[in-house]
Amino acid sequence: MDVYTDVLVIGTGVSGLYSALNLKDNLNIIMISKGKIDECNTALAQGGISVARGVDDVDLFVEDTLKAGAYKNDVTATRILAEESIENIDTLCKMGFDFDRTNDGLSYTREGAHSINRIVHYKDKTGKELEETLLKQVSSKKNITIFENCTMLDILKKGNACAGALCTREGVQVSIHAKVTIMAAGGIGGLFRNSTNQKILTADGVAVALKNNIKVKNLNYIQFHPTAFFNNNLSDRKFLISESVRGEGGKLINCNGNRFVDELLPRDVVTKYIYEEERNTHCSNVYLDVTFMKEDFLKNRFPTIYEKCLENGINISKEPIPVSPAQHYFMGGIEVDTFGKTSMENLFAFGECSCTGVHGANRLASNSLLEALVFSKRGARKINNDISTIPMINLDTPSLDYNEKYYKNLNNKIFIESLVKVRGDIKNELVNC
Template identity: 60%
Template sequence: MDLYSDVLVIGNGVAGMFAALNIDKKYKVILISKTKADDCNTYLAQGGISKAKNKDDIDLFVEDTMKAGKGKNKIEAVRVLAEESIKNIDILMELGMEFDKDGEDFDYTREGAHTINRIVHSADVTGKRVFETLFKEVEKRENIILYENTTLVDILKYEGMCAGGVVIKENQVHTIHSKFTILATGGIGGLFNNSTNRRCMTGDGIAIAIKNNIKLSNLNYIQFHPTALYERGSEDRKFLISESLRGEGAHLVNKNKKRFVDELLPRDVVANRIWEEEKNTNSKCVYLDISHMENKFIKSRFPGIYNGCKKRGLDITQKPIPVTPVQHYFMGGIDVDLNSKTSMENLYACGEVSCTGVHGANRLASNSLLEGLVFSRRAALDINKKIDKTSMINLKHKLEIEEAKSIEETNLKYVLDTFAKALGDKKNELINS
């Protein structure tokens, strides 16, 4: 079947939905998600969203982000992120998002490598609340049509321009023609044995970009979160124990109950120290201990983590949590400019699949949801400006289901080969860890 839309958005996380919502209501948007709508990493986010506390905090926010990123960040993108953080959080609240408050002000929390408390949150289920806020609005918008369980297998290309995408839905191939396409397909955690990510996050957008010679950057910048729950033998995605526990005073200790690292150092430093400590003590994990804090505080501030651990037989108000580093986030991705435009005409990328350069070599905690908001809105505003002057290409395209499925399989191979090359000698250690 051939479908037509002004804008095609691939991915229903924070980046895809916020992009769709910022496209002018007079344009038709098709929004697709690979599996169920809430099966995205956005839904899982715990800690919160970074935000400059006020105009005076912008420079320090930029500095913290650059330091965590080891100076490999694109400074102009980091400035945009910090400067537009206040406005984007305001827009999110206008859409109905509620953050925890301390009196009239936000209840700002802290995570590793932030010099001050500047993270807004909704208990420890910020991502779920962001998802619900945006999804409710998407459902209300008459110009946005959502197709769930619909997988993009390739983009349509005509003379170096993107003209839409080819998708598989209910075992049938559909061609979606569009003036502009936005890839918001998220991260790569599904390629790793141990990751906090949804298993369906297999870097599909990256594969499609590789195949179509779209510029990529920083493929070796993969973040390992220091503290995922250590569960012996489990093949599911790993349960994250948010950095904000450490921000609120939890201690990291080894099997001999000794502290061995400053818990608020950047993620890569803490993850490396944990790996070292595991080797030195011949253990598969270390422990994160918050049991010295008040029961009532733990349960009300971290209900998601408290209940998640309780379900697995662990009461975190009484016992330390076994933790170990696992794959968590991808700083590299499809290279984009400050308006999220890729190297291909009429194609944009935003959210985790893109590389705006804001994170450098190591993402500062809680900067990902913010990047998703700031840069997807920029993509949408840029498209709004250009769309009336852009015509639909309406490319003739026909593909049988077997061919489409074989493209999908090749995509996975492309992306695995590419990461294997990018990671070099560390490949086996990292992909299997």
């Protein structure tokens, strides 16, 4: 089957939805999601979204981001992130995002390696609220159509110009031809045994880039979150205990009950200390202790975490939470400029599958949703300006010589092989390795 559209957006997380909302209403837009529409990491985000506390905070916000990223960040992109943070949070407020508030305005919390409180949030369900807010806006747009359970297997291309994507939906091959294609296909956690990510997110965007010689960057930069709920079941997605729990005062203790680290150090540093502590104490996990906080506060501030731990037999107001690190975020990805433009003509990439360079070697907490907002809006504006000069490339419908399973295995193999070349040390963390 052949379908034609002005813009194809691969992914319905924050980067896909927000880019579509920032495209002009007179463009036809098709969005696809591999699973259900909200089966994405965006809907799982707990902690919140970073935002500069006014223009006076921009320099400090940039410095915090660079420091956490071990100064491997792209400085220009990082400055754009901080400078454009405020207008994007304002936009979300106008869309009706229900941020937590105090009498003075928005409520700002703190997370590891931020010098001040600058994370806006909705309880511990920021991502769910964000996904729902954006989906509501998208569903009111007549020019946007969403195909759920539609998997991109490869891009369509002519020379170095992208012309859409080859997809499969309920066993039927669909070629979606587009003047501009946006890759917003998210992270890589589905390829890891222990990850906080949705299982269906298997680095498809980056794999397809590798396969088509589109430039990628920083494949070795993978973030392990220090505090995922510990259990022995490897087939489970690991439930995250948000950094904001430590931001509100939660203490890390080892299995002998002793504190061993400053909880608000950058994620990679805390993760390293936890692994060391687990080795030294011969215990498979450490604990996050919030038992000194009032039960009412915990129930109200962290309702999801409270409930989820209770389901797993832990009342967090009475006993410490067993935690251990798990794969969480991919700082590398498809190389893009500050408008999300890739090295292939007519192909943009936003969100976790892209690499703007803002995170350097280690992402500062709550900078991911912000990065997706800032750069997908910038990219959408560039597409709005340029699209009238981009013709639809006429391609013969490619015949799918191989089945869906073949493509999926091939994509996984391409990504894993490239990853292991630069990060041999994490080979054992990967599934099927």
